[in-house]
Amino acid sequence: MKLGVLTVATYDKSLEDTAKYLSSLGVQALEIGAGGCPGNTHLNPDDYLDNPAKIQEFKDMLGKYNLTVPALSCHGNAVHPNKRTAAKYQADFEKTILLAEKLGIDTIITFSGCPGGCAEDKTPNWATCPWPEDFLDILDYQWNEVLIPYWKEACAFANKHGVKKIALELHPGFCVYNPETLMKLRTAVGDTIGANLDPSHLFWQGIDIIAAIRYLSDAIYHFHAKDTKVDELNKAVNGVLDTKHYSDEIHRSWIFRSVGYGHDAHVWKDIISNLRMVGYDGIISIEHEDSLMTGDEGLRKAIEFLKDVLIFESKGEMWWA
Numbered sequence: 001m002k003l004g005v006l007t008v009a010t011y012d013k014s015l016e017d018t019a020k021y022l023s024s025l026g027v028q029a030l031e032i033g034a035g036g037c038p039g040n041t042h043l044n045p046d047d048y049l050d051n052p053a054k055i056q057e058f059k060d061m062l063g064k065y066n067l068t069v070p071a072l073s074c075h076g077n078a079v080h081p082n083k084r085t086a087a088k089y090q091a092d093f094e095k096t097i098l099l100a101e102k103l104g105i106d107t108i109i110t111f112s113g114c115p116g117g118c119a120e121d122k123t124p125n126w127a128t129c130p131w132p133e134d135f136l137d138i139l140d141y142q143w144n145e146v147l148i149p150y151w152k153e154a155c156a157f158a159n160k161h162g163v164k165k166i167a168l169e170l171h172p173g174f175c176v177y178n179p180e181t182l183m184k185l186r187t188a189v190g191d192t193i194g195a196n197l198d199p200s201h202l203f204w205q206g207i208d209i210i211a212a213i214r215y216l217s218d219a220i221y222h223f224h225a226k227d228t229k230v231d232e233l234n235k236a237v238n239g240v241l242d243t244k245h246y247s248d249e250i251h252r253s254w255i256f257r258s259v260g261y262g263h264d265a266h267v268w269k270d271i272i273s274n275l276r277m278v279g280y281d282g283i284i285s286i287e288h289e290d291s292l293m294t295g296d297e298g299l300r301k302a303i304e305f306l307k308d309v310l311i312f313e314s315k316g317e318m319w320w321a
Contacts, residue, residue, distance in 0.1 A: 001272070001310050003303065004029035004283035006073065006224070008038050009295035015042040016061055023065040025303050030062075030069050031222075031285040034099055035092025035112065036076035036224065045074070045095035049100065055102055070283045071107035071222055072096050075169060079150050081116030089113075093264040094157065101161040108158065109167045109196045109222055112176035112185060124172050147175050148188045155192040167196035167221035178205065179212045186219060194221035199271065201263065203228040204240050204254040210274050217278040225306060226287040227262030230254045231251060246291055256289040258298040260305040268309045276311055284310055 005027050010018040019030065032043045048054045062069060074096040078091030088174045096108055117125035117138040127135040127142070159164055168176050168185070176182050179195070186193040197220050213220065230240070235253045242253040249255050259268060272284070285307060290297040 001276070001281055001312060002028040002068070002070075002283050003310055003312075004031055004070070004285040005299060005303075006031040006033070006038070006287045007042050007211045007283050008033060009299055010286040011039070011041045012295075018042065019061060019065045019067055022299075022303075023067055025300065026307060027303060028067065029283045029285070030067055031071050031073055031109070031283065032069055033073045033075075034096040036074040036089055036096075036248060038073045038075055040092075042098070045099040048099055048180055049095065058103070069103065069105060071109050071167065071205065071285075072100050072103075072105055073109040074214070075110050077111060077113040077174070078122065078145050078154070078253055079099040079113035079115045081121045082123070093154070097158050097161050097163050100163050104162075106163055107165040107167055107221055108163050109169060111171055111174045112147065112168045112181075113150070114174045115142045117141065119145075124173070126175075142175055142243060143184075143188075148183065151185060151189045151193065155189055159192060164192060165194055165221040167190055167194050169196040169198055169201070169224070171198070171201050172205065176208060179215050183219065191219075194219045196222040196224060198224035198226055200224070200226035200228040200256050200262075200287075200289075204230055206240065209267075209271055213271070220275070220278065220280050222282060223275065223280065223284050224287045225259050225284050225302060227257040227259045228254050229257045229262040246289075249291060255291060258288065258293060258302045258305075259286070259309075260301065261290065261292075265305070268305075272309055272311055276315070 005022050007018050007030055034040050034043045034045055074092045078090040080086040080087055091304055100108060114124040114126055125138055127138045130136055168180055170177055176185055182195050183280055185197055195216050202209055202212055229254055238253055240253050244252050286302045288295050290298045
């Protein structure tokens with residue numbers, strides 16, 4: 001495994017300054033946004049796609065700081081019912097694929113997206129219960145008329161350009177939000193689709209992370225190291241569905257935290273060990289979204305915490321067995 005960072009939290013620095021800084025802290029890999037929600041502050045495809053010199057400059061910079069880039073991010077909603085919004089996310093997705101091809105990167109991270117509840121809708125509609133029965137009609141439309149056809153075409157485009165893995169982040173608000181919905185889409189579309197497993201979005205849903213890892217197994221294509229702290233007092237009153245702003249920490253049922261501040265080292269060591277048992281040996285990419293810390297402090301604390309948690313070396317032979 002390699003210790004990595006999603007570089008959004010360092011957008012106050014140039015990409016090279018970010019690389020130099022993170023490398024000095026022991027980071028081995030970068031996850032870089034090339035569009036969509038992460039933006040393209042550090043890697044704008046328009047600057048690189050027709051510029052071989054820039055591509056080489058990028059590769060040389062990574063070598064200078066002993067870093068790799070296993071995946072590019074372009075989280076978005078390309079099936080948004082607003083056609084203009086969908087087109088923007090789709091353009092970012094396609095440009096990220098084309099850039100990955102030139103950089104020799106085979107993994108892209110994004111969201112599954114969420115359509116409207118019918119063809120006439122203007123906003124996404126996230127259906128989470130089977131009754132009233134209108135919700136079942138919504139789900140049938142979203143999956144069979146929009147989501148599955150879209151991802152069949154998107155995967156074909158990705159494969160044509162050397163991207164073999166599309167890691168969908170399991171995120172509430174989108175059609176793929178838990179292990180079951182990820183595998184539903186993967187079964188319908190094929191194994192280009194896999195998971196960007198981010199425990200923070202599963203913890204608050206009450207999902208057992210170890211069970212999720214075992215269930216997803218070789219469908220895990222990327223991993224975000226981000227934590228969540230459930231506030232048991234607020235949860236006891238209001239449950240886990242919470243629409244209060246993330247800045248209203250003291251009243252929310254849960255908030256995102258840097259790794260180690262939601263769950264202790266024992267939990268995270270179990271996570272890493274089970275990832276190894278199912279064969280995942282990729283990047284453990286820190287995503288900082290802790291509203292109680294600056295980006296810099298959150299990253300530094302997460303890096304130090306994970307250095308003691310990750311398993312870096314090959315397991316070797318069992319000489320005792």
